[in-house]
Amino acid sequence: MLSTFLAVLRRDLLLAWRGRADVLVTLAFFVIVVCLFPFGVGAEPNQLRAIAPGVLWVAALLACLLSLHRLFAQDHADGTLEQLLLSSEPAALWVAAKVLAFWLSTGLPVVAVAPGLALLLDLEQGALPVLVLSLALGTPILGLLGAVGAALTLGLRGGGMLLALLVLPLFVPVLIFGAGAVEAEASGTGAAAHLLLLGGGLAGALALAPWACAAALRISTD
Amino acid sequence: MLEVDDLACLKGDRLLFRGLAFRLQAGELLRVAGPNGVGKTSLLRLVTGLALAEAGEVRWQGCPIRRDREAFHRELLYLGHAPSINDLLSPLENLRFACAAAGDGSDEEACTQALVRIGLANQLDLPARVLSQGQRRRVGLARLFLSARRALWVLDEPFTALDVKAVADLAQALSDHCAGGGMVMLTTHQDAPFAVAPRVLDVGAYAC
Numbered sequence A: 001m002l003s004t005f006l007a008v009l010r011r012d013l014l015l016a017w018r019g020r021a022d023v024l025v026t027l028a029f030f031v032i033v034v035c036l037f038p039f040g041v042g043a044e045p046n047q048l049r050a051i052a053p054g055v056l057w058v059a060a061l062l063a064c065l066l067s068l069h070r071l072f073a074q075d076h077a078d079g080t081l082e083q084l085l086l087s088s089e090p091a092a093l094w095v096a097a098k099v100l101a102f103w104l105s106t107g108l109p110v111v112a113v114a115p116g117l118a119l120l121l122d123l124e125q126g127a128l129p130v131l132v133l134s135l136a137l138g139t140p141i142l143g144l145l146g147a148v149g150a151a152l153t154l155g156l157r158g159g160g161m162l163l164a165l166l167v168l169p170l171f172v173p174v175l176i177f178g179a180g181a182v183e184a185e186a187s188g189t190g191a192a193a194h195l196l197l198l199g200g201g202l203a204g205a206l207a208l209a210p211w212a213c214a215a216a217l218r219i220s221t222d
Numbered sequence B: 001m002l003e004v005d006d007l008a009c010l011k012g013d014r015l016l017f018r019g020l021a022f023r024l025q026a027g028e029l030l031r032v033a034g035p036n037g038v039g040k041t042s043l044l045r046l047v048t049g050l051a052l053a054e055a056g057e058v059r060w061q062g063c064p065i066r067r068d069r070e071a072f073h074r075e076l077l078y079l080g081h082a083p084s085i086n087d088l089l090s091p092l093e094n095l096r097f098a099c100a101a102a103g104d105g106s107d108e109e110a111c112t113q114a115l116v117r118i119g120l121a122n123q124l125d126l127p128a129r130v131l132s133q134g135q136r137r138r139v140g141l142a143r144l145f146l147s148a149r150r151a152l153w154v155l156d157e158p159f160t161a162l163d164v165k166a167v168a169d170l171a172q173a174l175s176d177h178c179a180g181g182g183m184v185m186l187t188t189h190q191d192a193p194f195a196v197a198p199r200v201l202d203v204g205a206y207a208c
Helices: A002-018 A018-041 A047-070 A072-077 A081-084 A092-118 A125-152 A157-187 A192-221 B040-048 B069-075 B092-100 B108-117 B133-146 B164-179
Strands: B002-011 B016-023 B029-033 B054-061 B078-080 B153-155 B181-186 B199-202
Touching: A002 A018, A002 A092, A018 A081, A018 A092, A047 A072, A047 A092, A047 A125, A047 A157, A047 B181, A072 A081, A072 A092, A072 A192, A081 A092, A081 A157, A081 A192, A092 A125, A125 A192, A157 A192, A192 B092, B002 B040, B002 B164, B016 B040, B029 B040, B029 B164, B040 B078, B040 B153, B040 B181, B054 B078, B069 B078, B069 B181, B078 B133, B078 B164, B092 B108, B092 B133, B108 B133, B133 B164, B153 B164, B164 B181
Parallel strands: B029 B181, B029 B199, B078 B153, B153 B181
Antiparallel strands: B002 B016, B002 B054
């Protein structure tokens, strides 16, 4: 059982490495979107500091959305998905492995460069650990929820746009608590409540999303 | 034994066939025949459980496949129209992943031998995107040599793009599997030199 999980994880990470241009594009998108804001709203430090948590979180969310459609598309096109669905191992298991590989290759780099961009927006240094922690807890939720949407829109015409319409509303609570955590820390009220809620959301998504995603994949390949 | 009863298949809003029934006993080779578009691939997908039948039932060893999917899938090998090969991986990596994902072991030595046996000794480490159609097809078919313990083989157009010698070798492997008590169900439009002439199921006879 564990061997299937590890085989899928290893393969997807290997594919992400061999197709690393895609990963770099996602990361570059994140950096550029954040850098656009000072040009748009002006380089007034107080203003930038105030909008920094929201800007970073929205950019991270869009970067995640940008690569979501790739999660199952290639496997669906070349027949690998059918073979995985015919595996005698539970589908939720390899779905979880795919989402983990997706997060390691797109979510983790975003989490890693976020502190640098936060300095660019003059976010308070004390809030940086909370920013990293909130992104580390929040981006896996985006990946898990997004995987269900990606599975449902698999093989549809204009699936990418539909996927955005489907999952962006579901991302709203994550955005509220993620950006809220950084703001709360910067304003000195403490981010514990927000981070605990994000952690709870992650635990819930981990428990439920792989099953929902597996069921959606069975429907999409029917 | 594989039993199919009163099967009907709906594609979009068109009924492809209905009332289709057959039995497949251990040691039998069944060729699914019929013109293009009659529903051969759809029938194979229904039998594997990938698609849901509009009516009717598929049973494996007397148990509906929906009820005990995992036990059925442990006994099943399905090679579909798409070769399930990723272009960025080498044949060996593709084969090892296919075996591991299916729940078989992914022993490197055994996988290498299977690829050598199917004639890809010189392409083991090349990325799959540089392989020809026939070579890609062979990477998928190499799984046959690692799946002897799976009783039911369901193959969709396995002979496509293969050269004459490879067709003969594959026909021999399928005959051997049947001789060993396995079952094979396949679609093909070409004549292959099977040891025993296969039983033919004409889907066209059940078309609507």
